[in-house]
Amino acid sequence: MKLKQSALALMLGLMFSSAQATEAKDIQSFTLKNGMKILVLEDASIPNANSYLFWKVGSRNEHPGITGISHFFEHMMFNGAKKYGPKMFDRSMEAVGGANNAYTTEDLTVYTNWFPATRLETIFDLEADRIAHLDINAKMVESERGVVMSERSTGLENSNFQTLHEELKGVAFRAHPYSWSIIGHESDIKAWTLDDLKAFHKTYYAPNNALMVVAGDVKLAEVKKLAEQYFAPIPSQPEPEAVRTVEPEQKGERRLYVQKASVSSPNILLGFHIPASSSPDYYALDLLNSILSQGNSSRLYQGLVDKELAVDVFSYLPMSFDPNLFYAMAIASPGVKAAELEAAFIAVINTVAKEGVSQDELEKAKNQKLMQFYREMETINGKADIIGTYELYFGSYQKLFDAPKEYQKVTTADIQRVAQSYLKKSNRTVAVLDSAEDKDL
Amino acid sequence: MNHVMKAPKVVALALLSSFVFALPVMADQKNNTGSFQLPAYEQLKLDNGLTVFLLPQHEVPLITMQATVRAGAVNDKVAGLAQLTSQALLLGAGGKSKAQIEQMVDFLGASLHSDGSVEGSSLRADFMAKDIEQMLAVFHQVLTQPAFDAAEFEKLKARQVAAVAQAKESPRMVIDQYFNKLVFGSHPYGNAVSGTAASLQSISRQQVKSFHQSYYQPGNTAISIVGDFKPDLMKAQLQKLFVSWKSGEAVQQPNLTAELPKAAKAKVLLVNKADAIETTFSFGGIAIKQDNPDYVGISVVNTVLGGRFTSWLNDELRVNSGLTYGAGSGFDRYSASGTFSIGSFTKTESTQAAVDLALKTYQRLWDKGIDQVTLDSAKAYVKGQFPPRFETNTALAGLLGDMYLYGFNQDYINSFQSKVDQLTVAESKRLINSYFPKDQLKFVLIGKAEAMKDIAKTYGEVTQVEITADSF
Numbered sequence: 001m002k003l004k005q006s007a008l009a010l011m012l013g014l015m016f017s018s019a020q021a022t023e024a025k026d027i028q029s030f031t032l033k034n035g036m037k038i039l040v041l042e043d044a045s046i047p048n049a050n051s052y053l054f055w056k057v058g059s060r061n062e063h064p065g066i067t068g069i070s071h072f073f074e075h076m077m078f079n080g081a082k083k084y085g086p087k088m089f090d091r092s093m094e095a096v097g098g099a100n101n102a103y104t105t106e107d108l109t110v111y112t113n114w115f116p117a118t119r120l121e122t123i124f125d126l127e128a129d130r131i132a133h134l135d136i137n138a139k140m141v142e143s144e145r146g147v148v149m150s151e152r153s154t155g156l157e158n159s160n161f162q163t164l165h166e167e168l169k170g171v172a173f174r175a176h177p178y179s180w181s182i183i184g185h186e187s188d189i190k191a192w193t194l195d196d197l198k199a200f201h202k203t204y205y206a207p208n209n210a211l212m213v214v215a216g217d218v219k220l221a222e223v224k225k226l227a228e229q230y231f232a233p234i235p236s237q238p239e240p241e242a243v244r245t246v247e248p249e250q251k252g253e254r255r256l257y258v259q260k261a262s263v264s265s266p267n268i269l270l271g272f273h274i275p276a277s278s279s280p281d282y283y284a285l286d287l288l289n290s291i292l293s294q295g296n297s298s299r300l301y302q303g304l305v306d307k308e309l310a311v312d313v314f315s316y317l318p319m320s321f322d323p324n325l326f327y328a329m330a331i332a333s334p335g336v337k338a339a340e341l342e343a344a345f346i347a348v349i350n351t352v353a354k355e356g357v358s359q360d361e362l363e364k365a366k367n368q369k370l371m372q373f374y375r376e377m378e379t380i381n382g383k384a385d386i387i388g389t390y391e392l393y394f395g396s397y398q399k400l401f402d403a404p405k406e407y408q409k410v411t412t413a414d415i416q417r418v419a420q421s422y423l424k425k426s427n428r429t430v431a432v433l434d435s436a437e438d439k440d441l
Numbered sequence: 442m443n444h445v446m447k448a449p450k451v452v453a454l455a456l457l458s459s460f461v462f463a464l465p466v467m468a469d470q471k472n473n474t475g476s477f478q479l480p481a482y483e484q485l486k487l488d489n490g491l492t493v494f495l496l497p498q499h500e501v502p503l504i505t506m507q508a509t510v511r512a513g514a515v516n517d518k519v520a521g522l523a524q525l526t527s528q529a530l531l532l533g534a535g536g537k538s539k540a541q542i543e544q545m546v547d548f549l550g551a552s553l554h555s556d557g558s559v560e561g562s563s564l565r566a567d568f569m570a571k572d573i574e575q576m577l578a579v580f581h582q583v584l585t586q587p588a589f590d591a592a593e594f595e596k597l598k599a600r601q602v603a604a605v606a607q608a609k610e611s612p613r614m615v616i617d618q619y620f621n622k623l624v625f626g627s628h629p630y631g632n633a634v635s636g637t638a639a640s641l642q643s644i645s646r647q648q649v650k651s652f653h654q655s656y657y658q659p660g661n662t663a664i665s666i667v668g669d670f671k672p673d674l675m676k677a678q679l680q681k682l683f684v685s686w687k688s689g690e691a692v693q694q695p696n697l698t699a700e701l702p703k704a705a706k707a708k709v710l711l712v713n714k715a716d717a718i719e720t721t722f723s724f725g726g727i728a729i730k731q732d733n734p735d736y737v738g739i740s741v742v743n744t745v746l747g748g749r750f751t752s753w754l755n756d757e758l759r760v761n762s763g764l765t766y767g768a769g770s771g772f773d774r775y776s777a778s779g780t781f782s783i784g785s786f787t788k789t790e791s792t793q794a795a796v797d798l799a800l801k802t803y804q805r806l807w808d809k810g811i812d813q814v815t816l817d818s819a820k821a822y823v824k825g826q827f828p829p830r831f832e833t834n835t836a837l838a839g840l841l842g843d844m845y846l847y848g849f850n851q852d853y854i855n856s857f858q859s860k861v862d863q864l865t866v867a868e869s870k871r872l873i874n875s876y877f878p879k880d881q882l883k884f885v886l887i888g889k890a891e892a893m894k895d896i897a898k899t900y901g902e903v904t905q906v907e908i909t910a911d912s913f
Contacts, residue, residue: 021501045500046828071445078447087760090751095818097825099749102447116825146763151445153719154766154786158611182445261716262908264606295547297540306540308596311603334603360548367550371569374501379832 024401035208041215049117049216057204068184071104079140082133117217128230172429176247206237215384266338267433271325284414290365303348356416490660494841504668505834509842512656513560515629521636524557532593535582570669612721612887665841667834697777704881707901713890720888725782726878737860
């Protein structure tokens, strides 16, 4: 078993083995007459499949009075339709070995099913029933309000990010619907009516407002046949109204403070206005995001955690239909005051705008993106999710496979330019969470 | 992060861990969930005693490498020592500083993680296949020659002390630790994996070095490698790198079967979090150990009770009553014992309603038992949800590490299918009577103590602590 050094070195070259990652040509697509688009990825690596149903509706489609209704609706979609009454969606799916979940974002409501590939027809039957014939039952609405109130509370109880995030959005946006949290205002959760819900379903849960992705041990022909049978008869609806409001430009720093007695050290969340994901600046911003916070060699870790000013840092760039925010968060080390952390935090970010980043840092971020791409392509679930995400946010799933090239094009000058354009004081909202009451000294 | 979901991921994940080793191979037509085999792997032992698992996977050009060491909180002489030692591996090694290692690993888009748990510690690297040579070298150095740099060690300790306080800002993060302590008391399974602020502060660099010397030995370690590589080349490479790693003094493991506590009486630990807006609760008791021969059937029974969305607990506490966003149950198994617990959360005012309903629902296991239709559904569910659990290199490397830690192999895994299929309604009754703790239950309630004092008394003998107190 022992080999000489030279032989080993030679053979190591062969270890760069011939992995076969999914390519754009492996994805097939078709559109039903009612406007519903379906993407299919045949992948027999495990005897399972999944489906992602993306509906182009999220908290951006709400207005005061019905904030949170998109998310509430995501819950109501499990509470009974014509063929499958209350509880029967979940029971029928689990009885054939399937499981599901769903999530709501500012832009989308997404329903996910994971199931043995042999049960594909059950999934189409269940989905078609609730899309075409949802039965919004008054009793279920009341009980579901309690569930969503608990979901809201448990988030605020357990997550400082969630607590700060919803407050920061309210300050950074004064006009656009990204202003409120996805889960909605407590008073709205308690108040929306049966009629609000019915109108919402008719408007947004139309086949022409959806994208379906199926990935796994399935065949295109089989998916096509089932889609024609179950989804094609569902009538399309008029296009939902566009979101008209454009957030006015922020002209100076905004601030807010939240008191939570049990917080053991100050938390600071920064938000900077950035363009929609369709902007050409997306790739540079995403790489800047990595440079700032991915790994312990990142700017924020080195500048704050390694200097013992913070115990944890992260930054986050959401994918988004409309102009949104770039977030960065830091949690102070014990004994470090909020003001001290904030000054150092902002200094680290400003250094990028002032001095730019090194070629090595940029290369590192590109390598991190490539690694992330492969990890997403490791599971049928990751594939379905990312294919649908690119189709919706970038206009085509093809863009997913162009992404490595787009990242490659970004230069250090681009990174400095986006830092200067967006991560600046006049465009910034600062949110502080601390244990003491906010009061005059 | 920017998502709001139908069902809580945290609860779902905790529950899923109770049927990690499900492996459907063939099923009858009615419940055909497709066939699945654990991909072929090789297990070998190097001359120095190091166990190696090799499992090639070529879907993406990535590799996961995980070292699993038989040392955890059960080996702690000071609370938190095992976990701190695992974290301290990353403070520099082989002549490279912490920053140099991080720079090199990050530049490759790779990552290096370490962690300590109840009975095991692990070091894991995820990287692109083309970087095997550099990553293998750094992995070897970090595992076998950590420098435990003095200045970095003090900084790590300070971060971990802060992390203990921070975890307590989130009841969900700490309730299991309170529960284990309540159930196991002074037995090593009650040890706080993270340690406390005081215990962490007291740990010296010398103690960490000596813990590493005692337990991080080739004969006490397995390395599992999963991903895009050629096994013959990998074997040669490992042999060359690890041959000089020698075992020291014989590894001493505690006798964990001794002095396991008996469930003498019902107890309630009331943890006061003065600004709580909800109550987080968990109750249950001592249950089964890792190698329990009835485990597969037990996990199917638990699926019915609290292991999926339509489970009795979630159906009653969430769907029927709107008391919570999620409720569930699950088993945590260790080599010599384990726990069963039911958990949920609800607004402060409905604490009693939720706990009572959870107890009443639990009682249904004995009062009504499981009918044929429900049992068939749970069997299909457990089988159907299995294959995606072992789709990634990381998941497979973890499974192989657990095989080493707990001494099971693919025989145990391959018998899973027939065991699920064999489970009958009559057998489910026996499992319920034998393995689900029924009396003298232990409760942890975290929330506003003032509002729960009187309720707590009805469940058992109450002890009240502050969540900010430096203990569990």
